[in-house]
Amino acid sequence: MRKTVRVVRDMDRWRQLISEYGRLQQLLGHTPQSRGQRFNTMIAELLRCWDIQATANVRAAGEVDVAFAIDGVRFVVEAKWERTKADTGRVAKLQKRVRQRLSGTYGVFLSVSGYTPEALADVADGDRLEVLLLSSEHWEAMLGGLVPPQELFNLVRDRASFYGEPYTPLSRLFASAEVPGFSFGPPSEMTDGPLLAAVDGVDAQVVLSGIESGQLGVACHRKDGLLVTTERGVLDVDLESCTAEIAVPVPDCRRNVLPIEDGSIVFLRQSGVGRFHGGRITTIGGGLSGNSCLCRHPDGSVWVFDNGGRYDNSASVTRLDDRLGHQQRHEIVYPPANAFTSAWLSDDALLTVGHVGYLVSSPTTGPKSRHPESPSNPMGLLALDETAFLTVGDSVSLRRTEIDTWSSQELARFALRPSVAELASAANGDLYLAAYHDTAGHDRMSFAVVRVRLPSELGGLELGTDFVTPRPPAASDKITSSPIDDAVRVLADAQQQESDRGYRDALECVPSLPWHALEGLAACDFDIPRWLTGWRNGWRDIELGDAPVGARVAGWLPVLADHLGSVVDPMGHDRWSFTPTEPYIAGFARALREAWAKERPGESVASDDMKTARNETAHRVGDDVGTPRPGPPEPLPKRMNAVLRLFDAPVYRDWLFWFMLAWAAIDFVSVLTLGPPSGLPKWLTAVIGAAFFALACGIIPAWIRLLVRRRRRGPRRTAAKTKAGK
Known part of the structure; x- marks a missing residue:
């Protein structure tokens, strides 16, 4: 099922709400009473950021703090930010207000401090579930964009409808993830190994393959352990024992995750950053607008790079904290939506790579140096030290680049598909590369993880025309102008x-x-x-x-x-x-x-x-589309079941459509002219009769024809895929 995803257009206002939430946690400029009042309007403002019409402090029969609707479903919210947990009386008050409103209206109780066991039991044991219970982890997931409001309320409502649970922890809202099928070793199509070319001493081995997923990422975890990102969740793979289990049971995670020393795992999802530890999800960052990646600072802190999206002014890098609302964002002088990834070279030097080249900058002082050329689609990036880094681009080519001279050397080229690729390094010096590979007879994309071992002394390969050509450093590489001049020059x-x-x-x-x-x-x-x-x-x-x-x-x-x-x-x-x-x-x-x-x-x-x-x-499909044909245009081809999924297009070439129309017309005219008297007007009797004949002589036969065609088409599609795989 395709998800409808709304985007936040006012990014600045959204980030202001996240920062304000951090100040509200510390009661900066507020009393507990004024904080509660501000909390109501903050909820409504957040929903409006996500293009949801919401109203705060609705004064009517039983005042509610916030009222809004999502996809035609109406919600009324009672929000409490107090030191104590919400008890049965608080929840019962909201239940009464819901009963005063039209049937089908849902009550939502949001308590930042949680609920007493008695309150949870009373709501669950009631006659009919009318109130959904949320806590701070649900609120922070919405505020940070880890689980956008539309998705969260759908998940909570489904859980309450199917399982009768008024309160579900955030981690249990998602369907329990299953380990996807994959192989330890190379795919059957890769008969000659993963390397197409390499310098002397480079060794590569496929350790995982056949992972069907629209998302990929890889990170090193323990000895001989990998954290592999898939669209179903993050896998914990043990290469020594050849076993795998779900490490983060959260779908739709993106890119590489970061394992932390305390056993937690930091991950990217939607527009937010989450931490999974001990079966619990905590939102620690948010307000991301574009392609993002996690960066580990040399001091051990967690940062997130955001390349800026359609509604942002520039790329940025943000230092995260243990709680949402305490993040520190720094803009980077790089055009929005042009960068792919970023990595720390040192305590005050951040490398950014994208369409317009390499940029080394400091979050506090601005740009330091840059090079205007980079490989195409350099998603994989790994900083070796302050002077060199590795990249993997579109041609799935592993390259080492020296920052002082911006000279680039190709180390290896892989027999993988030129698309998205990610890099990670292990404590023993091994590199792991994740990229898509060719699969015969499969519609879904599959990716592989390759272990690469580099020699201590690296040789050289002759550079191809599609790679960065080394050149001596120019004076223009050193940034001496103002940030505005840098931005203008970069954009030019x-x-x-x-x-x-x-x-x-x-x-x-x-x-x-x-x-x-x-x-x-x-x-x-x-x-x-x-x-x-x-x-x-x-x-x-x-x-x-x-x-x-x-x-x-x-x-x-x-x-x-x-x-x-x-x-x-x-x-x-x-x-x-x-x-x-x-x-x-x-x-x-x-x-x-x-x-x-x-x-x-x-x-x-x-x-x-x-x-x-x-x-x-223009209207033909298949390999012959675009082939000029002499003479007058051919008639449009018949497209099976293209009209209402029942009739062929164009309808004038579908005999069943004319058959239905003829019988409906005959009945309509017969009833008007020769029909016996009845208690209904003749015109109404004629319409009812025509509708019956349209159903019996058109709709039902067309539906049966659709089922027959689908049954016949199945073996043909299978045969076509088998033939294509050969």
Whole structure:
């Protein structure tokens, strides 16, 4: 089931609420009474940040602190922030107020200090459950964005509906996670090992594979132990005993986790940071707007890097505390939504890597140095010391970079898919790399974890054209201007860097593009989004089962989606959930235009004949889409069960639709002209009769036909997947 996720647009106001919550905990500027009053309005303001209409201090029959609605379900809230736990009398008061309102209204009691055992027992033993009980851990999860309000209230309501529990701890709200299936060792498709090329002395071994997940991450934990992030939860994998169990039973965690000395595990989820310890979840950070990663400071403190999203002004790094509300945020002079990851080089030097290059900066004093070039999609980052670091980019190439000269050396290249990758290091010096690998006959993405051992003396490989070219340090690398000048210069360089990156990536894709696809792109004057509209629609129809039987997605579309993300992907797959920038798309189109022009010199890029060919093929799906056809346009293909999931599109080509319409019309006219008298008006009797014939002669047969088609389509799809795997 696809989740509807709302985003916070007013990031500054949201973060102000988080900081204010920290001050309220310490009663700074408030008395206990004024804190309770402010708490009511804070709840309403937080809900409004998440685009939920909420009203505080509703004075009516039985005053309520907050009233709001989510997806048509109405809630009234009683909030208490007192030293003592809420007792039975407090909860009973809210129950009475709920009964004074329309049936279907839910009561929510939020007690920061928790509840007495008697209060929990009385609510659970009542005749009908009308009140949901929340505590500080639920409130902080919403405030930090670890579990957004819409998701949390749905989880709490489902738990109360299915299990009759008025109060459920945060960790038990999620369905109990199961260890996903995977293998200790390489996948069957990797017959020649994980290395494509490497310097002398580099050894690599696949330790885990076949982990189906839209999220991945890896961290080292104990001797021969790994913490592996999956979309079902975080796994604790023991490589020595070849066993695995769930370490963090929380779905939708992201990227690498951080194990702490006390046995707790810090993890990223949604827009917040959580800590799991002793079966309990605590929210320790929040207000994140973009792609984030956890960073361990040399002094042992936990920081979180946020690259800034659509509604942020810049990237940032935030020091976290044991409780939500005490975090310290520092902005980084890096364009928002352009950085991938960050790591500490020293106590006051933070390395940030992204589309516009490397940046070394201090949270207190600002930028120190930078280099304008970096590998494509450098998600994996590992700081070795103050002078060097390792990265893994799109080509799944492990590289070592020296900061003094910004010279880069390729150490190894892996036989893995060029997509997301993460790095981690063990105490014995071993490296662990997590990245997706090819899987035959599987629709879901699977990733592997590779153990890499580097020699003490590193050799060298000849650098390819797709990597950073070493150059001597220039005077411009040292930052001496003001932060405003730095920001302007970075933004000025970013557009050209993005365009060049798109140009290079397009040249990699050219060999996989069929000629008819390039012809269709030329017919669209190399407007990539417009050109992809028909392909996206065809891909979507195939995914939804609305395409003609036997239609299949063109093999080069996923290759383009690896670079163009949501511009190509019609279904919102996690792997392609990113959106490239406009300069990147422009550079991508420029490379394809030059490649096409080189093969077809002297021809007009967007001739009328080619535009006609594009119009003729815009509605077809499969590998032949985009192939120009001479003569008049062909009729639109019949799309099975595309109208109301029952009738074929276009409906004028579906005989069952005409059959239903004919019988309904015959009955309607017959009743109006020849029908016997009855207690109802003739026109109403005619409508009822027509509806009956439409149901009996159209809807029911169409539904039966749909079931038959689905049954027939199953073996065909299985055969097609088996053939594709071969």
